[in-house]
Amino acid sequence: MYRYDEFDHEMVRQRVAQFRDQVSRRMSGELEEDAFKPLRLMNGVYLQLHAYMLRVAIPYGTLSSRQMHQLAHIARKYDRGYGHFTTRQNIQYNWPALEAIPDLLEELAEVEMHAIQTSGNCIRNVTADQYAGAIEAEVEDPRIISEIIRQWSTFHPEFSFLPRKFKIAVSGHENDRAAIRFHDIGIAIKKNDAGQIGYEVHVGGGLGRSPFIAKKIADFVKPEKLLAYLEAVMRVYNQLGRRDNSYKARIKILVHEIGADEMKRRVEVEFAKIDSRGTLDLPEAERQRIASYFAPPAFETLSNSCPEFEAACTNDAAFSKWVKTNVVAHKVDGYAIVNISLKPIGGVPGDATDVQMDSIAKIACDYSCDEIRVTHEQNLVLPHVRKMDLHTVYEALCAADLHTPNLGLISDQIACPGLDYCNLANARSIPVAQEISERFSDLDRQADIGELHIKISGCINACGHHHVGNIGILGVDKKGTEFYQLTLGGAPDEHAAIGDITGPAFTADKVVDAVENIVETYMHHRKDGEKFLQTYRRVGMAPFKERLYGSE
Amino acid sequence: MDQNKTLIIDGVIAEDIWTYIDDDAELIDGPSIVSLSRLQQDYETLKSHPFPLGLVIRAGTKQGEDVTDVANMLDAVSLVAIDFPVYRNGRGFSTARILREDYAFKGELRAIGDVLFDQLIFMHRCGFNAYSVPKTMSLDSFKSAMGMLPGAYQPASDDRRGILWQRNSR
Numbered sequence: 001m002y003r004y005d006e007f008d009h010e011m012v013r014q015r016v017a018q019f020r021d022q023v024s025r026r027m028s029g030e031l032e033e034d035a036f037k038p039l040r041l042m043n044g045v046y047l048q049l050h051a052y053m054l055r056v057a058i059p060y061g062t063l064s065s066r067q068m069h070q071l072a073h074i075a076r077k078y079d080r081g082y083g084h085f086t087t088r089q090n091i092q093y094n095w096p097a098l099e100a101i102p103d104l105l106e107e108l109a110e111v112e113m114h115a116i117q118t119s120g121n122c123i124r125n126v127t128a129d130q131y132a133g134a135i136e137a138e139v140e141d142p143r144i145i146s147e148i149i150r151q152w153s154t155f156h157p158e159f160s161f162l163p164r165k166f167k168i169a170v171s172g173h174e175n176d177r178a179a180i181r182f183h184d185i186g187i188a189i190k191k192n193d194a195g196q197i198g199y200e201v202h203v204g205g206g207l208g209r210s211p212f213i214a215k216k217i218a219d220f221v222k223p224e225k226l227l228a229y230l231e232a233v234m235r236v237y238n239q240l241g242r243r244d245n246s247y248k249a250r251i252k253i254l255v256h257e258i259g260a261d262e263m264k265r266r267v268e269v270e271f272a273k274i275d276s277r278g279t280l281d282l283p284e285a286e287r288q289r290i291a292s293y294f295a296p297p298a299f300e301t302l303s304n305s306c307p308e309f310e311a312a313c314t315n316d317a318a319f320s321k322w323v324k325t326n327v328v329a330h331k332v333d334g335y336a337i338v339n340i341s342l343k344p345i346g347g348v349p350g351d352a353t354d355v356q357m358d359s360i361a362k363i364a365c366d367y368s369c370d371e372i373r374v375t376h377e378q379n380l381v382l383p384h385v386r387k388m389d390l391h392t393v394y395e396a397l398c399a400a401d402l403h404t405p406n407l408g409l410i411s412d413q414i415a416c417p418g419l420d421y422c423n424l425a426n427a428r429s430i431p432v433a434q435e436i437s438e439r440f441s442d443l444d445r446q447a448d449i450g451e452l453h454i455k456i457s458g459c460i461n462a463c464g465h466h467h468v469g470n471i472g473i474l475g476v477d478k479k480g481t482e483f484y485q486l487t488l489g490g491a492p493d494e495h496a497a498i499g500d501i502t503g504p505a506f507t508a509d510k511v512v513d514a515v516e517n518i519v520e521t522y523m524h525h526r527k528d529g530e531k532f533l534q535t536y537r538r539v540g541m542a543p544f545k546e547r548l549y550g551s552e
Numbered sequence: 553m554d555q556n557k558t559l560i561i562d563g564v565i566a567e568d569i570w571t572y573i574d575d576d577a578e579l580i581d582g583p584s585i586v587s588l589s590r591l592q593q594d595y596e597t598l599k600s601h602p603f604p605l606g607l608v609i610r611a612g613t614k615q616g617e618d619v620t621d622v623a624n625m626l627d628a629v630s631l632v633a634i635d636f637p638v639y640r641n642g643r644g645f646s647t648a649r650i651l652r653e654d655y656a657f658k659g660e661l662r663a664i665g666d667v668l669f670d671q672l673i674f675m676h677r678c679g680f681n682a683y684s685v686p687k688t689m690s691l692d693s694f695k696s697a698m699g700m701l702p703g704a705y706q707p708a709s710d711d712r713r714g715i716l717w718q719r720n721s722r
Contacts, residue, residue, distance in 0.1 A: 121640065148716065157675075157678050158674075158677075238642065240615055279717075
């Protein structure tokens with residue numbers, strides 16, 4: 001894992017001191033809310049429906065046990081005993097008192113964490129594949145370049161007041177788990193025929209009210225040139241991005257309006273100028289130094305066949321079921337990747353209590369080389385667990401009620417906070433997710449349905465990623481009543497797709513029935529081994545439409 | 553000069569000797585600041601004006617004026633004022649770096665408009681050396697703003713190299 005040096009510590013310390021001064025000026029009334037707003041936003045503090053909310057950055061979703069223990073402590077001391085893991089691999093606290101936030105930030109800084117650039121129109125926390133460094137056939141650990149981008153983009157003097165927020169995601173694997181095609185910039189790490197590493201750059205993806213799949217504008221940017229290339233993209237955007245309408249201000253609108261070819265041309269012109277000065281060429285020694293922080297832990301030499309594990313599978317049916325859904329093959333023999341679902345039946349997607357966070361931290365310390373990951377689907381990962389320890393880990397997770405065997409299944413939903421917390425929302429999201437989860441509470445039924453991703457947003461800003469849900473649910477307000485519009489066929493991965501609208505929206509009391517009708521239609525039409533998405537792509541919308549709305 | 557503003561050039565409070573000239577008005581006998589479109593149209597005439605010439609670049613709401621349109625006319629100009637219509641509009645940060653780094657502009661680079669205390673250090677790092685700040689901001693306050701975030705992760709238009717480029721050469 002990356003460790004702060006004295007420079008990183010000093011930058012965060014200065015920032016906390018600065019914010020402490022700003023908060024005290026706000027508390028004394030010297031600063032009005034209007035003047036305070038841009039300052040608090042630069043430190044991750046939002047004003048929500050009922051209270052201030054603090055968003056804490058978890059760079060590329062990687063946490064140590066010590067950091068997770070501290071997040072638990074903060075949930076206990078400053079919040080109501082829980083935190084909410086987000087689709088940006090961050091954690092949000094919904095109830096901190098404003099005057100306590102500087103102390104909270106100081107406690108975060110003790111474990112090398114902060115809330116810098118988790119809000120505002122700047123380059124946000126960089127996200128990456130949650131299986132980084134653990135999955136077979138990875139080109140390069142995406143956290144190396146993510147950390148370099150984190151440093152380059154932190155307090156960037158030119159790009160802290162962009163037309164709109166800016167999100168970068170990195171994937172080092174052919175299977176894209178970081179949704180790079182739905183980010184402002186998506187980076188796919190590639191290897192050329194000569195065995196060299198380079199970066200494929202996609203720009204202009206995004207969700208929100210106008211969803212777009214990002215366009216590829218570079219096939220292979222060399223490692224030492226990547227920051228210069230990114231700076232070129234940012235400069236073109238900062239110069240040309242629209243500032244007249246916040247809904248048209250994201251880079252996706254610019255790319256859409258001028259076209260991918262023109263965007264590529266402009267970026268290349270800018271890149272040539274920056275490159276000619278050479279000041280952003282990343283020194284190989286620094287790259288190696290940062291890469292060394294992400295060197296694999298000292299894995300033991302183990303056999304891939306593990307009698308203890310196999311016996312446990314035979315003797316414990318519940319464990320075996322959990323292994324099937326939540327455990328993924330590791331690149332090293334004798335190890336496994338464990339997914340911890342934060343989607344208990346009827347629960348709030350992404351929430352974890354302080355006790356649960358402490359349990360996970362302890363399990364990670366004892367059994368996962370001290371590492372934890374946060375996923376953009378709002379779950380957690382123990383990346384390096386010995387197969388011989390899997391049953392022990394499972395029992396520990398059971399004790400903390402973290403053992404739901406539903407990864408990738410219908411109850412493993414993404415949901416935004418919705419009208420329960422958010423002042424932008426038109427409709428509630430969490431209760432819909434909870435009702436769907438209850439409706440399909442039978443885990444055998446879920447397993448039979450198979451992989452199916454439901455994503456729910458409480459408004460058109462699409463924080464719940466509904467456009468890329470296999471089934472997407474969008475809450476809308478019609479004359480004071482909550483309605484839910486459904487989409488089918490969305491996918492965030494390497495086969496990126498934006499879902500198609502089924503037809504008229506459903507009321508809150510009908511939307512879960514509609515989801516069940518969609519599931520039954522799929523079950524009726526599916527061929528052997530077909531996932532929901534495959535069936536939908538084969539049969540199209542017609543049978544679903546007919547089931548939902550009757551024949552016309 | 554706006555009565556509600558203080559002008560600070562190279563860290564010192566200064567008298568503003570410049571006058572903004574409307575597009576349809578005659579130049580005055582003294583340092584004159586013209587718009588980008590006027591510079592484009594009257595470059596030859598303006599170049600022979602016997603007093604210093606300044607250029608103001610407006611950010612606009614949709615896209616704003618593009619400094620690259622007058623790249624080959626900057627020899628006539630000894631001051632560029634870059635407008636920040638609201639603090640959220642950070643287009644001028646890029647304009648400043650383009651002037652300093654792409655065109656090696658050596659004259660005065662002045663931030664005008666909605667210039668926030670917390671943005672001053674970023675402006676400095678992007679190449680500004682003059683700031684039109686609210687009258688309520690004291691010189692001490694300005695200096696403390698300039699002292700914020702003394703480290704830098706990345707190079708820009710100032711003399712800091714960025715820690716990514718320093719760690720291996722310390």
